[in-house]
Amino acid sequence: MAGGRKAKPAKPKAPTTTLVIDNGADTLKAGFVRGGKIDEPRIIPNCIARDRSRKVYVASDLDKCRDFGEIQFRRPVEKGFIVNWEAQKEIWDHEFFDDNAPMKCDPAETRLILGEPPNGLPMLETNCDQIVFEEYGFSSYYRGIGPTFNAYHDIQSMFQTPKDAPTVSNAPSEAVMVIDSGYSHTTITPLLQGRPLQSAIRRLDVGGKVLTNYLTRLISLRHFDMRNDTYIVNEMKELSCYVTSDFKSDMEKSWKGTRGERRPDFVSGGGLAKDYILPDFHARSKGILCDYEPARHSKARKAAGQSEEDALTLRNERFAVPELIFSPADGGIRQPGLANLIQDSLNELPAGLWPSLLANIVVVGGNALFDGFIQRLQKEVVQRVPDDCIVRVARPADPITNTWYGAANLANHSQINKLAVTKKEYEEHGAAWVARKFATGLGTTFLVRFVKVEDGIYHRLHLALDHPPDDLLQSRAVVVDVEGDKLALPAAQKPRQQQAPGEAGPAAARDGAAHEHVLAPGEEEVVRRRVQVRRRVAHVVDDQAEDLAFLLQRVDDAAGLVVDDVICACFFAERRFCG
Amino acid sequence: MNNFGVIELASAKTTAAPGWAYVPDTSVNRSAPANRKRARNVPGLSIGDQTVRQETKRRKEAEALDRDGGRDNTIPLPVKSGRAQGKHTPNVRKILQSQKTFGNYLDDFLALQALTESNTAASSRSNAAGANNKKAAPNKRDTPSSSRQPAPEEDTQMLDADLPPLLPPPYKILPPDDQADSDPLLVSRVPEMPSDEELRKLLARPPLNYGEATGDWNEKYPVRVFCEVCGYWGRVRCMKCGTRVCALDCLEAHREECVTRYGL
Numbered sequence: 001m002a003g004g005r006k007a008k009p010a011k012p013k014a015p016t017t018t019l020v021i022d023n024g025a026d027t028l029k030a031g032f033v034r035g036g037k038i039d040e041p042r043i044i045p046n047c048i049a050r051d052r053s054r055k056v057y058v059a060s061d062l063d064k065c066r067d068f069g070e071i072q073f074r075r076p077v078e079k080g081f082i083v084n085w086e087a088q089k090e091i092w093d094h095e096f097f098d099d100n101a102p103m104k105c106d107p108a109e110t111r112l113i114l115g116e117p118p119n120g121l122p123m124l125e126t127n128c129d130q131i132v133f134e135e136y137g138f139s140s141y142y143r144g145i146g147p148t149f150n151a152y153h154d155i156q157s158m159f160q161t162p163k164d165a166p167t168v169s170n171a172p173s174e175a176v177m178v179i180d181s182g183y184s185h186t187t188i189t190p191l192l193q194g195r196p197l198q199s200a201i202r203r204l205d206v207g208g209k210v211l212t213n214y215l216t217r218l219i220s221l222r223h224f225d226m227r228n229d230t231y232i233v234n235e236m237k238e239l240s241c242y243v244t245s246d247f248k249s250d251m252e253k254s255w256k257g258t259r260g261e262r263r264p265d266f267v268s269g270g271g272l273a274k275d276y277i278l279p280d281f282h283a284r285s286k287g288i289l290c291d292y293e294p295a296r297h298s299k300a301r302k303a304a305g306q307s308e309e310d311a312l313t314l315r316n317e318r319f320a321v322p323e324l325i326f327s328p329a330d331g332g333i334r335q336p337g338l339a340n341l342i343q344d345s346l347n348e349l350p351a352g353l354w355p356s357l358l359a360n361i362v363v364v365g366g367n368a369l370f371d372g373f374i375q376r377l378q379k380e381v382v383q384r385v386p387d388d389c390i391v392r393v394a395r396p397a398d399p400i401t402n403t404w405y406g407a408a409n410l411a412n413h414s415q416i417n418k419l420a421v422t423k424k425e426y427e428e429h430g431a432a433w434v435a436r437k438f439a440t441g442l443g444t445t446f447l448v449r450f451v452k453v454e455d456g457i458y459h460r461l462h463l464a465l466d467h468p469p470d471d472l473l474q475s476r477a478v479v480v481d482v483e484g485d486k487l488a489l490p491a492a493q494k495p496r497q498q499q500a501p502g503e504a505g506p507a508a509a510r511d512g513a514a515h516e517h518v519l520a521p522g523e524e525e526v527v528r529r530r531v532q533v534r535r536r537v538a539h540v541v542d543d544q545a546e547d548l549a550f551l552l553q554r555v556d557d558a559a560g561l562v563v564d565d566v567i568c569a570c571f572f573a574e575r576r577f578c579g
Numbered sequence: 580m581n582n583f584g585v586i587e588l589a590s591a592k593t594t595a596a597p598g599w600a601y602v603p604d605t606s607v608n609r610s611a612p613a614n615r616k617r618a619r620n621v622p623g624l625s626i627g628d629q630t631v632r633q634e635t636k637r638r639k640e641a642e643a644l645d646r647d648g649g650r651d652n653t654i655p656l657p658v659k660s661g662r663a664q665g666k667h668t669p670n671v672r673k674i675l676q677s678q679k680t681f682g683n684y685l686d687d688f689l690a691l692q693a694l695t696e697s698n699t700a701a702s703s704r705s706n707a708a709g710a711n712n713k714k715a716a717p718n719k720r721d722t723p724s725s726s727r728q729p730a731p732e733e734d735t736q737m738l739d740a741d742l743p744p745l746l747p748p749p750y751k752i753l754p755p756d757d758q759a760d761s762d763p764l765l766v767s768r769v770p771e772m773p774s775d776e777e778l779r780k781l782l783a784r785p786p787l788n789y790g791e792a793t794g795d796w797n798e799k800y801p802v803r804v805f806c807e808v809c810g811y812w813g814r815v816r817c818m819k820c821g822t823r824v825c826a827l828d829c830l831e832a833h834r835e836e837c838v839t840r841y842g843l
Contacts, residue, residue, distance in 0.1 A: 050654045327803065340794065341794045
């Protein structure tokens, strides 16, 4: 950690160590970014488990578990959101903060980047922020929508497109459609320059959990009761299930036939049936998938007691289970399938964006690992969109950690400094302010206001309410005259040291004694940082919350219609920035 | 009620004796089976009953799919020995002690949202001008959670014209126009990229809330049904309980279960 701090002496304020957590419902992906160097993330089970002999395992202790029969889990994350903080804190403590934690870190010197699913509940977000700052005391923190992190990758290399221009490395991709199919749900997030198009985000409540439960149900109906062994069923699902490209023909192949009939494909397995040999946790700790072998199931052999292993034949279960993602109604879930949902999402957007989004569909999350998922999705999407649109669907090399690596790339990006919130800011402005700042993210609009100062003199005030895309205009409020070139800073009411010494500010701002200063034409007066509203009066303040300009306050003091106008001007700022 | 197609006519005349007449029974009375043989087999369970029962079954199964394996049993946290329990702030203590589930939080949120809506509706009636201005604000970023009443906002707010473009220009220089480009057979119809201003507006749209983000399910296509025994297409329906099976083989397997559940 100390070495990392030395590596970046230019920014003393921002912590150089970043803890990046993609807090999934099944596994949490966590790792450090130290001084620009990205460590390998660890994939930690995000659960507290209890096995048959009532021994309790917390998070990564689960590796030590030898017997997964009838194991039970307690998960702090429900539907993708951290709900039970008692359990989540136990897991985080165990992994990051205990004395003998495998990834020990000191929150006071660390920035936290936490991914969460889109469309969360405000209450849960507030809880999360409060725990992060009040319980752990991270020095800096950013909570963002997990799928958006995937934009911080070289998306074009996933599609194996030759680069046509030397793009700036590490810049967020221009347009991506991220399909995140995880444990709790599958989300569709269209992104533009790494920013989500909120109105087009869609969610399908089918994820790995539903698929596992569905397979459990099928097996319990057809073979034997596995309702207490979801862990084993989950392994079985991961090993044996695939997404079919032709549901109907696979269905025919796996059918046994009418009464008395045994179709040849059924008897031989048809290349489709597989045997899953269940683990017994003595000789075998993992199940094995092998080709269907009729001899294994012969009655004579079973009667002779030769088969010491429990084998389970999987036929149409292999493809009927992941089919739920494309057709949830098969399992009784009244929601449109993934491809329809993508179409639904696109319908929210202008048609001009369709070609770029459709050409860059990226599938992440554990379900992307099913064989045939990408091909099937591409096939179904092509059927639903105009012929002219090229549809490309890609899966990153590791769909599970892709979001994490994206977040790690963001940690190295300059944008994170605009996004993150420090502990001091939290203490100053409160949780609601933090929530609003995170919701704004990398905003796009500038507020331009004309403020009447005296008769005939209007000031055009650019309030940097959020962060413009270009670093050039970053976080600045520019006071400009309406004529554009004649820029005036109105009278400062109190002589005061307006900017921290050493900071390169305009001469006028540093000259505290100047009561009135008119800049030369063409010279730009830049007032740094934030707009803060108190008592319905806006101050333009710098990083240290020192007033730099008294423009609005002064107008407020002035008589007449101007006051209303200023209050309006402040309102927009107030909603975004003040607690 | 099966009264053999006889309906009582309500006449305007009030007589002491009610009038009776035979009228054609136009409503589809599916509970009266056409086939007497079948009628014997169905012990008073109409198709209507069956669909209700199946709908309940479907809903229960969908709920079961959504359940997390270990949610029913709460596993107590292991007792900590090495770690000293620090003091929590009141907020943190409240959060840590909360045993609310996601469902509870979602209900709270919906209740709060309904309350906010009724409040804003009430106040907008008293302040019509305020409501108008609220609509005029193009960059509204009002999450449903913020119950703050928007202040009147005048329409002088605008996007800055000299912001850098949101999307960088294409890297490749477009090839020069060719004569053949305007050929009606060759012309390609690519939709116009939205303008910068449109994109900014789009990006500034407020997030949907949890419930709004799911897609609408439309019953445009019939739901596929599967054999409940083997998983093949469900082509045959059990006459007793309406369960779908694929063929006689599976029907027999199903009947064993059906008999134990519903009797003969």
